[in-house]
Amino acid sequence: MNIVVCVKYVPDATADRRFEDDGTVDREDVDGLLSELDEYAVEQALQIREHLEDGDGGDDVVVTALCVGPEEASDAVRKALQMGADNGVHVVDDAIAGSDAPATSLVLAEAVRKLGADSGRSLVVCGMASTDGGMGVVPAMVSERLGIPGVTLGTQITVEADTVRIRRDGETSADTVEGTLPAVLSVTDQSGEARYPSFKGIMAAKKKPVETWSLADLGIDAERVGATAAWSVVEATSARPPRTAGHVVTDEDGSGAEALVGFLASKKFV
Ligand SMILES: Cc1cc2nc3c(=O)[nH]c(=O)nc-3n(C[C@H](O)[C@H](O)[C@H](O)COP(=O)(O)OP(=O)(O)OC[C@H]3O[C@@H](n4cnc5c(N)ncnc54)[C@H](O)[C@@H]3O)c2cc1C
Secondary structure, three states: OEEEEEOOEEEOOOOOOOEOOOOOEOOOOOOEEEOHHHHHHHHHHHHHHHHHHHOOOOOOOEEEEEEEOOHHHHHHHHHHHHHOOOEEEEEOOHHHOOOOHHHHHHHHHHHHHHOOOOOOOEEEEEEOOOOOOOOOOHHHHHHHHHOOOEEEEEOEEEEEOOEEEEEEEOOOOEEEEEEEOOEEEEEOOOOOOOOOOOHHHHHHHOOOOEEEEOOHHHOOOHHHOOHHHOOOOOOOOOOOOOOOOOOOOOOOOOOHHHHHHHHHHHOOOO
C-alpha cells in the first residue's frame, strides 16, 4: 500500500515572521520547520503502516513524505523521514514561488499522480491546515483534482482491505465516514500525539532516499503556478498592535473581590 503524507515547510511561528514588499510571506530569511500540524499527519500514516504490517496479511506499506517548497523545505521532508517515513519527494522550482492554494494543490496532485498514489490501494494524508497559510483547503483541492474521495478533519483513521474509515468529531457529535481507497484525508491535532524522532530514526533518515522534482518532471506548465497565475493576492499587511498592559486588581483592604467582579462585569464576562 502507498501512503503519501503532504508535509509543508513553514516559517517558525515562534520566530519574528515578516512579509516581503509584495505582501508574500518572507520564506527565505526566517527559520523554517515542518508545519506542526503536519506532524499529526505523519503520525497517522506511520500508525496505519504499523497496524497493517502487524496484521494477519502482513501488508507491505510504503510511506512517502511529499513537500512543495523552496530548497530549505527539504528539512520538512527530512523530519518526516526521521519520524519514520520511508522516502521523500521534494518539489522545488523557482516558478512555484508566489503560488496560491489552487496552484499548490495542482503541484501536489501531479506529484501524487507521479507516485501512482491516485489509484489502487493508496492514501494521501495531509494536516488539517498549515501553520502559516492556515486555509485548510489544499487537501480538498487535491482530492478534487485527482478525482478521488476526500475527507477532511479526521480524528481517527482505520484502514482495512480497500476501505478507509474516518471519524470526524464535531462539537456535540461525531460522524464516521467510510470510503474506498484511494482517498485523500486531512487529520486534526486531536488524532493522537505525534512521536519524536528517536536517535535511531535520525541516523536511519540520513540513508533514506529523497527525490527532487521540478515542474517539468511533473509536466506542469510554469504559467499555471506562481504569482501571475494566483487567483488571490495579498494587497496590504499590517503588524499586530503591541500588547497593552493588563488590568491589575490589588486587594489591600479586602475590596479586591468586589473590584474584580466589577471589572469582569464591565467587560460583560459576568
Ligand atoms: C515556496 C512557496 C511560496 C509561496 N508563496 C506564496 C505567495 O507568494 N503568496 C501566497 O499567497 N501564498 C504563497 N505560498 C503559500 C501557498 O499559497 C500555500 O502553500 C497554499 O496556499 C496552501 O495554503 P495553506 O498553506 O493555507 O494550506 P492548507 O490548506 O492550510 O494546508 C493543509 C495541508 O495541505 C498540505 N500542504 C499545503 N501546502 C503544502 C505544501 N506546499 N507542501 C506540502 N504539503 C502542503 C499540508 O499537509 C497541510 O497541512 C507559498 C508557499 C510556498 C511553499
